[in-house]
Every structure is written in structure tokens, then in C-alpha cells.
Amino acid sequence: MTFWLTLAGMVAVTFGSRYAGLALRTELPAFCVRFLHFVPIAVFAALVTPSLDGDLGEGEIRVVGALATVVVARRTKSLGLSIAAGMIVFWLLRIPF
Amino acid sequence: MIARDAGLSLVETQALSLFVFAGSAQFTAAGLFATGATALEIVFTTFLLNVRHVLYGLALGRQVRLDGWRRPVAAFFLTDEVFGVVSTRRAPTFGYLLGAELSLFVTWNLSTLGGGLIGGAIPDPTKLGLDLVFPLAFLALLVPLVRTRVELVVALFSGALAYVVAQMSSGGVPIVVTGVGGSLLGAWLTRGRPVEQARLEDAIREVA
Numbered sequence: 557m558t559f560w561l562t563l564a565g566m567v568a569v570t571f572g573s574r575y576a577g578l579a580l581r582t583e584l585p586a587f588c589v590r591f592l593h594f595v596p597i598a599v600f601a602a603l604v605t606p607s608l609d610g611d612l613g614e615g616e617i618r619v620v621g622a623l624a625t626v627v628v629a630r631r632t633k634s635l636g637l638s639i640a641a642g643m644i645v646f647w648l649l650r651i652p653f
Numbered sequence: 654m655i656a657r658d659a660g661l662s663l664v665e666t667q668a669l670s671l672f673v674f675a676g677s678a679q680f681t682a683a684g685l686f687a688t689g690a691t692a693l694e695i696v697f698t699t700f701l702l703n704v705r706h707v708l709y710g711l712a713l714g715r716q717v718r719l720d721g722w723r724r725p726v727a728a729f730f731l732t733d734e735v736f737g738v739v740s741t742r743r744a745p746t747f748g749y750l751l752g753a754e755l756s757l758f759v760t761w762n763l764s765t766l767g768g769g770l771i772g773g774a775i776p777d778p779t780k781l782g783l784d785l786v787f788p789l790a791f792l793a794l795l796v797p798l799v800r801t802r803v804e805l806v807v808a809l810f811s812g813a814l815a816y817v818v819a820q821m822s823s824g825g826v827p828i829v830v831t832g833v834g835g836s837l838l839g840a841w842l843t844r845g846r847p848v849e850q851a852r853l854e855d856a857i858r859e860v861a
Contacts, residue, residue: 565696570703590840594807595701598835600795601808602815602828604788618785625789629796638793639786646785
């Protein structure tokens, strides 16, 4: 039930934002535009660090896997390849331990 | 697939793609559901991530004539990618806009279904270390966005802030605090610089 309430809220704010822009005819303040530019950067970064450690005490090798993801993401910009690289490095490092 | 690992059912996962239809917000919501964030935190984070569509709407509203039923329809399917494609056309029509929107909508929903079926078939994700897919996915989304020094500063600051806040609180609090704090820092660091159209279009391609 909570899920569907949450979903309804998500739909409301998403559709609201999309509709408001098409309906309004005005300029946003420059500070808002700059703020919005940084929202995905801040939110994505916030979703990385807290769950990087994991619950099984494998923090170090998980971070090494994450570094592999960064390297591949810089080169390919492919989401799938970047995740795969990180997971493969992590699983390879996991074997000896 | 990520949503299934977060404990959402196949129907719930698909519902996100069908009704919300916003990639970054869906990924983020899945991550937040997994950490046990409250509904309010998830909705607020979605709002933070999707308010940028106001910008696209403002620009598109000037390019394409949309009245009556066409406006809500065009709005529902509006995404970064659609704006990226349509805004580069000289005289886009409603038909062109809707075509771009629907082709993306169908592709996105089919891949959600595929990922959902695969994700649900994996028995014990955490033991296999599959929970690492979460941070890696967001890292892979983040890296292409970071191109200037200020963006790097904001990313590092946000990562550190979220890590610290997560030690003291749980659920969606670190994401909400960091989303607002990191963005404020970025806006403050770039104050006084002109906001050109080119930069806005860059932002779209990055997020897409």
C-alpha cells in the first residue's frame, strides 16, 4: 500500500514539473537553473557512498570495484559496461578471501 | 532489475516505468525503497530530480504549439532524451514530439520488463554481493555528469556529506540533505557566471 501511495506522489511531482513548464511562459531565476544543474550530481553521489561498504565487511574490495566502474564509465559512458566492470573486479578480488 | 533486487515486485517495478517514466528518479526510488526511506522522502527526492523538466517545458512550449489535450499528453511523456532530440529540430510539430516520446516510452518499458524478470530470478542478491550493483549504477550515472572542476567538487562533497549523514540517520535523510546541500554548494560556487543555453543543453545530454 505504501508503495502505491509513494508512486502516486512520484507521478504527481513528475507530471507536475513536466506540465508546469509547458503551461507557464516565464523565465526561472538564474540561481534555480544553477541549483537544478547540480541536483543529479549531488543525489547520485549521495546514493553511492553510504552503500559502498556493504554489510559483509568487504569494504576495501568493493571500493576497488567502484574504481573500476569509474575508469570504464569515463571511457565508455556505457551504464551496463561500467557496472559489469566493477562487479567483475569485485568478484575476482573476492575469490582469495 | 535494480528495483527487483530492492525488493519490489514485478508489477511495482513495471508501474514505476509506466506511470512515472523518469529514469534517474526510478533508479533513485528503487535505491531508497531498499534503504527503507519514507514515502515523503522518496517523493521529495523525485521532485528534486524532476523539477528540471520545468526548464524543458519552458523551452519546448515556445517551439511547439500545444493546446487542449495535447499539452498534458506531451507533458506526461516528456524526458531528457526527448527534449534533447526535439529541441535541436528547427520546427518540431506535436506529431514529431509525440513520436519521439512514445518510441522512448515503449523501449524503456520493454527493458524494464526484461530486467524485472531477470532480477526476480536471482535467489540471494546480498550473499552474492549483488547489492554492490546499487552504488556502482549510481557511480556510472554520476561519472559522465562530472566534467568541470566545480562539478567534481560538488560530487566529492556530496559523497562525503551523504556518508557522514548516513552514519547518524537512515532511510532517505542522507539523500535529501545531500541533494539540497550539494546543489546549493554548486549553485553558490557558480554564482555570477552566465547561464547559457549551451550549458543547459549539455546538462540534458549528460543526464540522458
